[in-house]
Amino acid sequence: MSPEPFVTTITTKKPNIKVAVDMSKAWEEANNGSQLQMTALVVNKEWAEANPKVLDKFLKSYEASINAVNDNPAEGAKNIVAAGIMTDAALAEKAIPNCNIVFIPVKDAQKSLNEYYTILAGFEPKAVGGKVPGEDFYVLGK
Numbered sequence: 620m621s622p623e624p625f626v627t628t629i630t631t632k633k634p635n636i637k638v639a640v641d642m643s644k645a646w647e648e649a650n651n652g653s654q655l656q657m658t659a660l661v662v663n664k665e666w667a668e669a670n671p672k673v674l675d676k677f678l679k680s681y682e683a684s685i686n687a688v689n690d691n692p693a694e695g696a697k698n699i700v701a702a703g704i705m706t707d708a709a710l711a712e713k714a715i716p717n718c719n720i721v722f723i724p725v726k727d728a729q730k731s732l733n734e735y736y737t738i739l740a741g742f743e744p745k746a747v748g749g750k751v752p753g754e755d756f757y758v759l760g761k
Contacts, residue, residue, distance in 0.1 A: 631713060725758075
């Protein structure tokens, strides 16, 4: 298994290699449409509560950045190369649509996250700190 952008890099350079399973689609099919969420923005609860305006401004900028890279992959690819994430802008541009980069506010993500944590806990409770997080785990989006 390889994540993006490595999948696009591999399949571009070696066209005989094909993607056997799209993990995001497979997860949705196996879990009643639940989204496979692989990345999260995490902040200290006390800081979030003490700095709501700063956090709100950051989240709006973060969402705008995500939308910008998805709306204009060529420009996003230039920024990816400039940041040293990848060295090939053409490959970065080709990989962006496959990366499933999205902004999901916590109030919308909580159900899918809890389903994911429940599955992880079923295999190994230590993977989620011994138990599935409760309501107090989610600071934002109330």
